[in-house]
Amino acid sequence: MQSNPTTYAEIHEYWAESSVEERMERFAKLPLADAQEFYRQLSTRHQFELLCQKNEREQTVWIRLLDPDDAADLLQEAEEDEQKRLLSLLDDNTRDDVQALLKYREDVAGGLMSPRFCRVRPDMTVSEALTYVRRQALEVETIYAVYVLDQAQHLLGVTSLRRLFTSEPPVKIESFMRSNVVSASVEADQEQLSRLFAEHDLIAIPIVDENNCICGVVTVDDIVDVVQEEATEDIQKMGGSEALGAPYLEISLLDMLKKRAGWLTVLFVGEMLTANAMAHYEDEIAKAVVLTLFVPLIISSGGNAGSQASTLVIRAMALGELRLSDWPRVMRRELISGALLGGILGVIGMLRIVLWEQAFHTYGEHYWRIGLTVSITLVGIVLWGTLSGSLLPFLMRRLRLDPASASTPFVATLVDVTGLVLYFSVARVVLGGALL
């Protein structure tokens, strides 16, 4: 394997650049231990691809290398018939675990959890518990978080191997376990989970059903990937495309085009309204061509202000800093911000027009009226961009849509159309009797 790639980036690059046949050939040349380590590090998609190239005997070996949660992810790549066949290759225990996981979506706690966790009883002593934990050590996802359950699997408390390790051997677990456990429901989505991890600095979070019976455990190392993934999805949506769902260089050109063309076309069709708005003011434009010179400047300023506001609000929502009920506070803040930011741009715009007129005599005798028109419009459009950019994500969430879809280009399009109407309306008033 090309000087034996070991980091994700190297593996990834090699994998993306070579054909399936090349990958198989290189893979076959690896020493077994390396190949196994390597196989575990591959992305789910590539694990599946490799598996498909093997015969059933080999498939059994490779699929059994995976932990139940990884095996479940892999099976979700397969068609239904194929899924059944691959399931049958697993040993009985793992099959049960995997089937339980397959009931949940990949991005909720139930789909992320490992069903193999470390359990003790409340009336065990520390030394009994340590012996018991040691016996489970090779089977469970983590032995560092130890869950205290009753006979019916109700979650009574939690302790850590560290705590067990530093407590006196004859002490009972129930005397020091933490009974106020941070847990999450099987239906909790991965964004909620990652927030719990960030808040509480935990190694693992137990996942419980509606009766507070423990179903599995999610460990923090899985959550690092989840946090990255969530941020990536949000960023891609905010940039005005669908989430790619695969690394940039790995996704096929056709798939990438599909993800990008949709939104781009929708925005284009929306933006066509600007042509209608402009056509509506064709007479004014013909009389005062000078007005058109500032159209790009004005609409882009509204778009920029709106994109700042929507970005800040969308991210604050994703981090749990803003909730639906916070919209009046956000509106207040953005009203003030928008008015001040618009004021700044309005003053600069006025200066620009006055200075240019002095230097080049570009704008004719009514230049100060033109300046006034541009300035007033700038204050209005920046205010409008800021307000709509900050409130649209709240509307999205209210409608149970993803706030990140209130993307920069979406806000810009909205602001463009209304901005034109505003500009020409202000012009009619300010320039009425002069140019118009």
Add this chain to the structure above:
Amino acid sequence: MQSNPTTYAEIHEYWAESSVEERMERFAKLPLADAQEFYRQLSTRHQFELLCQKNEREQTVWIRLLDPDDAADLLQEAEEDEQKRLLSLLDDNTRDDVQALLKYREDVAGGLMSPRFCRVRPDMTVSEALTYVRRQALEVETIYAVYVLDQAQHLLGVTSLRRLFTSEPPVKIESFMRSNVVSASVEADQEQLSRLFAEHDLIAIPIVDENNCICGVVTVDDIVDVVQEEATEDIQKMGGSEALGAPYLEISLLDMLKKRAGWLTVLFVGEMLTANAMAHYEDEIAKAVVLTLFVPLIISSGGNAGSQASTLVIRAMALGELRLSDWPRVMRRELISGALLGGILGVIGMLRIVLWEQAFHTYGEHYWRIGLTVSITLVGIVLWGTLSGSLLPFLMRRLRLDPASASTPFVATLVDVTGLVLYFSVARVVLGGALL
């Protein structure tokens, strides 16, 4: 405390909404154990604020609650004299640790690491090592990763408590320790660290100096926060403002305005070039007012295409999927994408103009020439937006600037000016002799 807020969101909300005096009063009413737990959960800024309100005897109590890495973060909030005084309140051990941490920036491994880790010698047996680990258990950041060092603190290998726990007591550590250790330098930035964690699914990464001597350890629970923080910074920059550096509701309005006004003004000044570009074509506009109707549509399409491309590329760079040397591959991909996406919009644009002419007779006898002008420009501007949006982040990185500063609004501004020149140039050719 307002029904005793326990989650970060609740604490945060309460803290943001009340005055310093209210906070102090509520805090004073908490039972001591709760107050301590609560204090540890506060953000560094709020920890510092509370500390400033206390007398020196109390300050000693509160600052000693913090782990060395948290204490170091807190001290970085203080002025130099104050920092010295607070340092003197720590016990000698912690003070040494904190002073070592203060040598590094907050966002590099040296500033994130805890200097308290679990160490063993290679020639210890498993049972000796377990006893030794147990003795260190109350002092170290994590006992789950156990580092094997020689007398001079060189990092020879790593093992885990789990492994120790499941090995035979008389076996020597060196016989099974992993000597190919994933480590990072004290100067490694937090983005690199988070990628290492995501690739290798580790609980902790040892931080080493240039001689491979271990200085400390960074644990995965700290990295969840780091990953969120990095994504937030990138998102805010990509939205066209500076990174806020504080939660949206918590940052003062004035500070927020400062972070937003700078870029907004720069973009506005850049966008003023559109007024120059338009002025340059004033004669054409006067002759064919109909041309201006499509100006917003055209420049926004370029901006949207560019913002998609730059967003995808910036994120892929942050995830380590794209390196500087990948730019030719990206350019190839974006050339094809841009041409096809531009083609789609061009066709829709042509259809729109032809249909509108049939229905409303808006555009006059030369409507098909106008349609052709718009379509050709759309292909060109989408291609140009896509190319510049995808390559600008590479240029930024090459200049050692943050690629995320190649923000959506920045690319849009760039594309707007060139787009206008393109549009009127195409118009001169296609409409020459007809309208122009």
